[in-house]
Amino acid sequence: MEKHDFVTIADLSKEKIEYLLGMAQEFEKHPNREILNGKVVATLFFEPSTRTQLSFQTAANRLGARVIGFADAKTSSTTKGETLKDTILMVSNYADVIVMRHFIEGAAQYASEVAPVPIINAGDGAHMHPSQCMLDLYSIYKTQGTLENLNIYLVGDLKYGRTVHSLIMAMRHFHPTFHFIAPKELAMPDEYKLYCDKHGIEYHEHTAFDEEVIANADILYMTRVQKERFSDLMEYERVKNVYILRNNMLANAKPNMKILHPLPRVNEIAYDVDDNPHAYYIQQAKNGLFAREALFCYCLGISLDDVKNDTTIIGE
Amino acid sequence: MEKHDFVTIADLSKEKIEYLLGMAQEFEKHPNREILNGKVVATLFFEPSTRTQLSFQTAANRLGARVIGFADAKTSSTTKGETLKDTILMVSNYADVIVMRHFIEGAAQYASEVAPVPIINAGDGAHMHPSQCMLDLYSIYKTQGTLENLNIYLVGDLKYGRTVHSLIMAMRHFHPTFHFIAPKELAMPDEYKLYCDKHGIEYHEHTAFDEEVIANADILYMTRVQKERFSDLMEYERVKNVYILRNNMLANAKPNMKILHPLPRVNEIAYDVDDNPHAYYIQQAKNGLFAREALFCYCLGISLDDVKNDTTIIGE
């Protein structure tokens, strides 16, 4: 089977998304295998992201691959004066697939053009974080039983949050209704509203965030409102406690409603929400393991049928 | 079999200690196995401790497990504004067991209360370092043939040294006689002397450290006297060369006497001691491998019988 890069969610077809979710489902049934035995995965983190790195490393290890790499290029010698091209070509000599996080937008796309081995984008600047999007989709699919015709509420920093932007693009195939809930300074950029218009996606904008507004939500996707994003600190002081989800706001939520968050959270979800059955953000992170196992196989040319017929399952 | 946390030595029964030593003994016979194949171990070092981390990573690898984690949370992004609870829950999604070192006393206990997977305490502040204690016990058992009725001399910084405190607690089952040899500023705290009284443990205090004092020792447990522990630097200057073990002090030692040290040492054991047959601190560190292999199995619910019947031994 053909090898693939995984650089952006924007050009993934409906069929490809459903295919990858089907593969994640197989890995959830049996996460521990030797299907990547003999493979080496490189995790190149040009900026640190311990959480994402741990998730990819776990996925590689649970499939029997070995992991090399670095956690922070600034404290390593890899890139001293060396071009990204040379670094990628060098690592391509050693690894069968490269997972990379880079602080420059488009770095993963560029790497995919020069590397002889597949590239998985683990975040490039404020641009894309497509593996996070895959686990968000898988979490929605698992909890709702479908991706079709859902009411999805995005809350918080909709201006800079790359995960919410990716989610809009990925959901274009599935007839969602979006609600954008944000302070004016962090409102959804026009670019993504035009994207919705172009793809016939219904959306509504709100600045209020309370029990009433979210009563019809199937998915409530929380993100953090960061002080440093505001040019007007008075405005920050005015809104900082507005976009916090509290347990008493969930009394009238639909039974199927689930709360997602890309993590880490600081205070945008109160701790008394954690034990509410609507809370799903910790399980959501676990879905990242299965989604990333699927991505490794997809990128290395292992098909869904290969996974279904796999006999290397461990510990059962 | 039941899974366990391993947070403190204080509540371990005599039977449990002997059981774990028996398991360490099995691993010393055959350290390389695949008994943890398919398992993922996380080593979360919120403060760096390369030596302890290498030891745990070796133990995991030699049993066939895979290792993820970080070496220093201060330079990682894991904990930026995130609570310890969220970090532990996140990593519990990925790993089957978590080894953690934290700079706050009680952090491991707290983690064990929130984590769905077992927690192994690799040191929490100045509080506990129970895996070090297990290797100390195994070293004593191996070299003396018993843990019962031994004369154990603790030398150096008895005020802040968590390894000597843990050793007192663990030995309460085995009728030891302790000798505490320390400068006044670093004397054994009353808390642990009361502990001895309460458990009927005989102890003697000394400020002198010479051939005479240690002539009756079965175990001579050295620790470092650090300058920064003294409020009165004149006092430090007065005692700094007193608590150094030199080869000529060992002429009248009992034949079975062994010198232990948790390492790293700086100058508290002179280098001419290294070739003396009483020196045991390097082999002691090796026992850490077997003790930690036993801890991984214990925490993951693998019994001594499982280990004895294990057929995954490698390279023999």
Place this chain on the structure above:
Amino acid sequence: MEKHDFVTIADLSKEKIEYLLGMAQEFEKHPNREILNGKVVATLFFEPSTRTQLSFQTAANRLGARVIGFADAKTSSTTKGETLKDTILMVSNYADVIVMRHFIEGAAQYASEVAPVPIINAGDGAHMHPSQCMLDLYSIYKTQGTLENLNIYLVGDLKYGRTVHSLIMAMRHFHPTFHFIAPKELAMPDEYKLYCDKHGIEYHEHTAFDEEVIANADILYMTRVQKERFSDLMEYERVKNVYILRNNMLANAKPNMKILHPLPRVNEIAYDVDDNPHAYYIQQAKNGLFAREALFCYCLGISLDDVKNDTTIIGE
């Protein structure tokens, strides 16, 4: 078979070099195996060198070994006040072989004298980098079909470049003709010219670097001219653009000529050279994998015959 240290290229016999190249050739045929299953490799980098560390880690992982270690001792706690001897003895308790990079010349030699396990020198100060030399030799052998009677041109910083010094020593068995092309401030030291005289090696010195000078080269070995090496910055300004290889200088090169570089490069090879068939520096780095797989086996007492008869090959 006997275990070996690999500390220097200087005392390796012709037979031993050819033996190791033969082993690298076997690993190039089948790089993925389980021949080191159950072994633990420690990579101790007392100064960072991500590139070299990734290469050794890949070699260990592709042979089925497990890897422990640290990437930068300055940010770790390993060596706080501890002697190198104690650190090496401690790690020898855990690992079957130690790969070490150290900032002090002779550190690897010293380590090999105290360690009970084999030591592989991954660079000690400005002194030796013998595994780089093995991959240089393997690259020359692969591209030229022989090591005998070659015209080898060394270009750039010949004063401080440890790779070119090692190459001269290793090639003494094979009747090379060397050409040293360098600015005066970075000329080949007398020490190595005397070495050539003593071993009957023909050499020529040049300060010019152009198409004419290199027309007869079989191997063109480029190194970087670093500003900080110059005491006279006027001199640096004068020569800084002289020792740059450009594509138009290769028009009359011999068909078999290959360009090597230990990497990373900054600007000493223009990017338009990359697609020239004479360019070989990226493939050269890949040869490092096979050369280092051979070194691990050699050091652990696994013979060429063992490798030829190995039945643990993966994924074929």
